[in-house]
Amino acid sequence: MIRRAMSEAEVAKCLRSVFERIQNACTNRPQELSNFEPRLVAVSKTKPKELIIAAYDAGQRSFGENYVQELVEKANDPEILEKCQEIRWHFIGHLQRNKVNKIVDIPGLFVVETVDSAKLASAINDQFEKRGHRGLLNVMVQVNTSGEEEKSGCPPDEAPVLAKHILEKCKNLNFLGLMTIGVYGYDLSLGPNPDFQCLRNCREKVCQELGLTSSQVELSMGMSNDFEQAIEMGSSNVRVGSLIFGDRTPKVTQQEEEQLTQAVGDVKLDNN
Numbered sequence: 001m002i003r004r005a006m007s008e009a010e011v012a013k014c015l016r017s018v019f020e021r022i023q024n025a026c027t028n029r030p031q032e033l034s035n036f037e038p039r040l041v042a043v044s045k046t047k048p049k050e051l052i053i054a055a056y057d058a059g060q061r062s063f064g065e066n067y068v069q070e071l072v073e074k075a076n077d078p079e080i081l082e083k084c085q086e087i088r089w090h091f092i093g094h095l096q097r098n099k100v101n102k103i104v105d106i107p108g109l110f111v112v113e114t115v116d117s118a119k120l121a122s123a124i125n126d127q128f129e130k131r132g133h134r135g136l137l138n139v140m141v142q143v144n145t146s147g148e149e150e151k152s153g154c155p156p157d158e159a160p161v162l163a164k165h166i167l168e169k170c171k172n173l174n175f176l177g178l179m180t181i182g183v184y185g186y187d188l189s190l191g192p193n194p195d196f197q198c199l200r201n202c203r204e205k206v207c208q209e210l211g212l213t214s215s216q217v218e219l220s221m222g223m224s225n226d227f228e229q230a231i232e233m234g235s236s237n238v239r240v241g242s243l244i245f246g247d248r249t250p251k252v253t254q255q256e257e258e259q260l261t262q263a264v265g266d267v268k269l270d271n272n
């Protein structure tokens with residue numbers, strides 16, 4: 001089946017529908033999780049700038065991309081710079097250390113969600129200052145909650161050490177919270193998603209060891225197929241792509257897509 005690309009009007013409509021579902025999920029949260037509004041990150045990877053501008057015009061401000069080069073191109077696009085002046089970019093892909101200089105220069109960069117080693121954190125911290133940026137750059141620690149080998153992220157028990165490194169050794173970085181991708185297509189009839197539970201437990205440990213309160217440590221979890229459950233379990237940052245912008249690659253699983261991404265990234269690296 002050949003899929004037609006989504007129109008600008010459809011994107012605005014889908015965005016509204018996701019927003020309503022977020023509001024609904026919020027009302028289903030237990031009392032202790034109900035004191036904040038989750039942030040919706042519209043994941044625009046592989047989608048044309050026209051659809052980003054359409055979503056922006058419909059009120060969306062936070063956007064997620066997971067390929068460095070694609071984010072560089074979109075964030076520096078003259079039309080996006082002119083029409084989307086309050087855009088906030090979330091980098092949500094695997095970040096190689098030799099691309100850190102490109103990431104810190106992104107106009108409108110709000111957060112790098114995928115810091116998974118002390119070396120990477122330090123590289124971002126150093127480059128951010130070296131390239132003349134002021135203030136603090138938000139980062140999240142990506143945790144490999146599912147233990148799948150091909151997934152990025154630090155092991156859950158290393159998250160407190162990495163968070164500590166960021167807080168104590170990276171003066172240009174602001175530790176915003178924890179992020180997980182998790183198993184794709186988890187069957188909810190089996191009970192609460194173990195990846196979400198694992199990230200919550202991680203936060204508890206981070207808070208204990210660093211003397212923080214849970215409201216100081218965000219949780220980035222939940223995508224198109226599970227963002228409502230993620231919100232009910234305390235997510236403060238959901239990353240939703242296909243529900244807003246349409247399917248990217250039908251019949252290709254998330255895992256295959258990640259491997260593909262990795263391969264494309266490697267090829268690009270060789271050509272540089």
Ligand SMILES: *Cc1c(COP(=O)(O)O)cnc(C)c1O
Binds near residue numbers: 045181225240243
């Ligand atoms: C692609 C992607 C998403 C969005 O996935 P959808 O299923 O399209 O909502 C969220 N997070 C990350 C890290 C991604 O790479």
